[in-house]
Amino acid sequence: MKVMVTGGSGFIGSHVVDKLLARGIEVRIYDLIYPEFIDGMPQNMRKLVDYYQGSLLEEDRMRAATAHMDAIYHLAAVANVNDVAKDPQNAQRINVQGTFNVLEAARNNPRIKRVLYASTVWIYQDTPQGTGILSEDAPISLPAHFYTATKIYGEAACTSYSKLFNVPTTILRFGVPYGTRARGEIVSAIFVKKALNGEPITIAGDGSQYRKFVYVEDLAEGCALALKDIGRDKIYNLEGEEKVSVRQIAETVNEIIGGVNIVYTEGRKGDFTGKDISNQLAKNELGWVPSTSFKKGMEKYIAWYRKNIHDKNEGSISL
Numbered sequence: 500m501k502v503m504v505t506g507g508s509g510f511i512g513s514h515v516v517d518k519l520l521a522r523g524i525e526v527r528i529y530d531l532i533y534p535e536f537i538d539g540m541p542q543n544m545r546k547l548v549d550y551y552q553g554s555l556l557e558e559d560r561m562r563a564a565t566a567h568m569d570a571i572y573h574l575a576a577v578a579n580v581n582d583v584a585k586d587p588q589n590a591q592r593i594n595v596q597g598t599f600n601v602l603e604a605a606r607n608n609p610r611i612k613r614v615l616y617a618s619t620v621w622i623y624q625d626t627p628q629g630t631g632i633l634s635e636d637a638p639i640s641l642p643a644h645f646y647t648a649t650k651i652y653g654e655a656a657c658t659s660y661s662k663l664f665n666v667p668t669t670i671l672r673f674g675v676p677y678g679t680r681a682r683g684e685i686v687s688a689i690f691v692k693k694a695l696n697g698e699p700i701t702i703a704g705d706g707s708q709y710r711k712f713v714y715v716e717d718l719a720e721g722c723a724l725a726l727k728d729i730g731r732d733k734i735y736n737l738e739g740e741e742k743v744s745v746r747q748i749a750e751t752v753n754e755i756i757g758g759v760n761i762v763y764t765e766g767r768k769g770d771f772t773g774k775d776i777s778n779q780l781a782k783n784e785l786g787w788v789p790s791t792s793f794k795k796g797m798e799k800y801i802a803w804y805r806k807n808i809h810d811k812n813e814g815s816i817s818l
């Protein structure tokens with residue numbers, strides 16, 4: 500079986516690649532950026548993966564890259580909500596047109612048996628919590644953030660391609676991930692960087708806003724499991740288990756590193772304030788178990804960050 504992962508050089512995509520390779524699946528990474536993490540792999544895994552340089556917007560390259568593939572994981576996107584707010588036109592191109600191009604490549608290639616789409620629990624941001632926990636069939640309200648708008652487009656395009664053109668799709672609504680290879684701008688990464696540099700940690704709002712964080716390797720395992728037949732034309736919330744407030748993140752970083760000064764500032768507009776979201780369907784149907792505790796995950800992340808980023812930059816001037 501051959502599977503293409505768009506965005507396979509990125510934070511989450513790289514872990515999805517690892518999980519697929521661990522199952523003996525051949526993987527093609529389709530990304531603008533070279534996936535450096537594949538260089539350090541053991542030879543038996545390295546020989547199963549190749550890199551195809553290309554943009555979501557290059558339709559011919561996309562078609563050529565997907566020619567001998569059996570499935571596509573579509574993770575490439577403008578994933579940072581601040582980048583979307585800064586340049587919505589670019590986000591529209593990459594997240595909307597780019598997703599359309601992936602689905603078109605799949606529609607024109609009968610070999611492709613599944614497109615798995617990286618969506619987000621931000622989808623629920625504008626859904627009233629009501630009395631219960633939100634599951635995949637909760638109605639989705641029109642969104643306040645354009646990032647969410649692009650992701651709702653992606654979900655709508657997947658379901659309609661599935662029904663209208665018989666392109667089987669799976670929508671994966673990712674919880675908020677953290678862990679090794681994280682992009683520098685996500686909250687846990689920012690906190691760790693500041694703590695290791697001896698700077699104060701800044702929290703937008705009072706720090707009571709919580710997330711159910713999901714450790715990135717657990718999230719990637721959920722993605723790999725979703726390739727099972729039962730995942731065809733389904734939506735899964737790959738949401739973490741443990742509620743962690745922003746204040747607790749800072750405190751956990753302090754517990755592991757020590758000596759951290761925590762400062763509170765005004766909240767961000769349109770930020771995801773946290774909803775109670777169920778991951779029961781993924782557990783029941785896929786056998787997914789997001790088992791890494793927040794403390795354990797942060798220990799792994801901080802060890803990785805020290806070795807791969809902090810220690811390498813020691814002695815250099817930080818800009």
Ligand SMILES: NC(=O)c1ccc[n+]([C@@H]2O[C@H](COP(=O)([O-])OP(=O)(O)OC[C@H]3O[C@@H](n4cnc5c(N)ncnc54)[C@H](O)[C@@H]3O)[C@@H](O)[C@H]2O)c1
Nearest residue numbers: 506508509510511530531554555574575576578617619673
């Ligand atoms: N990180 C999160 O908090 C989070 C949460 C929920 C959902 N998601 C979704 O998960 C997916 C992966 O997110 P991530 O955090 O790994 O992002 P990331 O930015 O680390 O990775 C995205 C990858 O896509 C590639 N890419 C961007 N534009 C491209 C283009 N035009 N053509 C080809 N490749 C392109 C980038 O080079 C990068 O390697 C995204 O779809 C994102 O919206 C992320």
